[in-house]
Amino acid sequence: MKKKVSFVTVGHSPREDIMDELQSHLSEEIEVRQLGALDSLSIREVKDHLTPVPKEAVMTSRLSNGEMMDFSKEKVMPLLLQAIRREEEAGVAMIVILCTNVSDRLHSRVPIIVPFDLLHKMTAAVRSDCRVGALFPFRQFAEQMKENWIRDGVDVTYECMAPKELDRGRYLDFFKKQRADMLVLDCISYTYECRDYFVRNLGIPVIHPRTVIVSTIHDMLGIG
Missing domain, CATH: 3.40.50 (Rossmann fold)
Known part of the structure; x- marks a missing residue:
């Protein structure tokens, strides 16, 4: 069943x-x-x-x-x-x-x-002394989202990128200049292709909501 x-x-x-x-x-x-x-x-x-x-x-x-x-x-x-x-x-x-x-x-x-909890707790658990970068989807909510991360013990350096944006070069430059050690894609609308782009071009670990959700569902339900 x-x-x-x-x-x-x-x-x-x-x-x-x-x-x-x-x-x-x-x-x-x-x-x-x-x-x-x-x-x-x-x-x-x-x-x-x-x-x-x-x-x-x-x-x-x-x-x-x-x-x-x-x-x-x-x-x-x-x-x-x-x-x-x-x-x-x-x-x-x-x-x-x-x-x-x-x-x-x-x-x-x-x-x-609740993906908010998954992302925040996972990042806090694995970051150690890493510099954490974050991509947020909407500029108008960015400062509040950063405050949420700080409240949970993670001081992220962020940029804002619409999920459908394809011109991503400047975001690579930003996170390279910030010397980010890991990146959080803080929006469920960021695709697997978007995750793969940043993994490939930044060469750092990326926490991706869709990936985390799927693996959590499978693990909890004992599937695969």
Whole structure:
């Protein structure tokens, strides 16, 4: 029997921009489910009711039309928790949050993979005296993301690169000048090809969310 794993996004599902590649690396023993915290809301309802006000905490995810949008964290988190409850009731073996920037404590009756925790704890555990570089996806959240790393004991040197950006030479130059000993790709939208590019051209270890998620799922479910 296949083991059900639910992938929950902060915005609308399905997230084929993430899941098409992620699923190609998952065992056929896994039945993939997708759910979005905002699936019950139309694009117009999201924009009318979830747009953040000034000084309000913000979360970013994708809508069903492919648009990336900032949401009010205060209003979205209860919807995310409702989505987790629905997947618990569906009898899944595990839940995966499709975002590396959800740092809140999420309660679940089944194991739940929160990539924020995986990346931060793994990096803190292996870094020793290494200089740690990080790539963040959005400039507007970069300082808060850096503060999150510092809070967890890792002082990263960062640059911001959109996941779809192909002109990556200046990022290589930046991390070489910073003499980074390892690199964290701090966004689940960074692809395996992106990981391979930095491994090949920087010659240093790279922590990549999709790779970590897949290996954790397989290890925990005793697959392969």
